[in-house]
Amino acid sequence: MKNRTLLGLLLSAALAVPVLAQDQSSQTQPPATKTDNATGKAPLQPDTREGFWGHLNPFARKKYVARQTQPIRDRVNELDELTSANTKQIKDVDSRAQQGIQLASAKANEADQHAIDAGNRATAAQQSADQAHTRIGNVEKVVTNIDQYQPSTQTEIRFKPGQTVLSKNAKEALDEMATPLKSQRGYVVEVQGFSSGRGQAAIANSQKMAESVVRYLVLNHEIPVYRIYLVGMGNAPTPATTATDAKTKRTTGGRVEVSLLKNNLEQLASTGSTSNQAK
Helix, strand or coil: CHHHHHHHHHHHHHHHHHHHHHHHHHHCCCCCCCCCCCCCCCCCCCCCCCCCCCCCCCCCCHHHHHHHHHHHHHHHHHHHHHHHHHHHHHHHHHHHHHHHHHHHHHHHHHHHHHHHHHHHHHHHHHHHHHHHHHHHHHHHHHHHCCCCCEEEEEEEEEECCCCCCCCHHHHHHHHHHHHHHHHCCCEEEEEEEECCCCHHHHHHHHHHHHHHHHHHHHHHHCCCHHHEEEEECCCCCEECCCCCCCCEECCCCEEEEEEEEECCHHHHHHHHHHHHHHC
C-alpha cells in the first residue's frame, strides 16, 4: 500500500512539472516591439523559452496550443481584412479615375463642338457680310444709273393719211409690247407721233395719232399714265436708219414710234429676291 501511494505521488509530480514550465514560459515571454508593417502592429515573437521538455512538449494541452496559435490567426484575419480594404480602395480610385477621364473626354468633345459651331457661325456671318457688300454695291450702281434709261424694244404704228384710229395690226403690235409690262417696273414708254403736211396741222395730226396709242395702252393694258411720255412731232425729220439713207428723212404718211425704255430697278428687284431666297 505504501508503494502504491509513493508511485502515485511520483507520477503526480512528473505531470505537474511540464505544466509549471509552460506557465512560466508564457509568463516570461518578452514584450513585442512596434515596427512598421501592414497591420500597424509589432510582429509576432517566437517563444525563446523552450520549457522543461525542450522543443517538443509531449504533454502540451489544447488550450496551450490554441493560445500559441491565436495571435497567428488574428494576424491572418487582419491581413485578409486589409487586403479586402485595399482592393476596395483601389477599385474606388480606379472608378473615380475612369469617371474623371470620361468627364474630361465629354468636356473636350463639348468644347470641340462649340468650336465647330463657332466656326460655322463665323463662316455664315462672313458669307452674309459678303452678300450684303455685293448687294450694297449693286444698289449703289443702280442708284447711280437710276435715271439712265436704255432702249429695250421699239414698235412702229402706221396710219393711213388723215386717219387716227388704230388698225388691227397696230393693236396686236401694241399688245405684244405692253403685255409683259404688267409684272415689271423701272420703265417708261416714249410715244412720238409723226405726220405728213406742214406747220400746226401736221403737229396736231401727229398729236392725235400719238394720243390714240396712249389711250389704248392705258385702257387696255393698265399702264400708268405717269410712265408714258407723249409728243407730237409733226413732220419733223427723223434720223436715218441705214448708212445708205440720207442723214434725215421726212414722214410721208402718219406713223407713231413707241419705244420702251428701262433702267436698273428691275435688276435690283431680282437681286433682292435672290438674296431673300438664299437666306
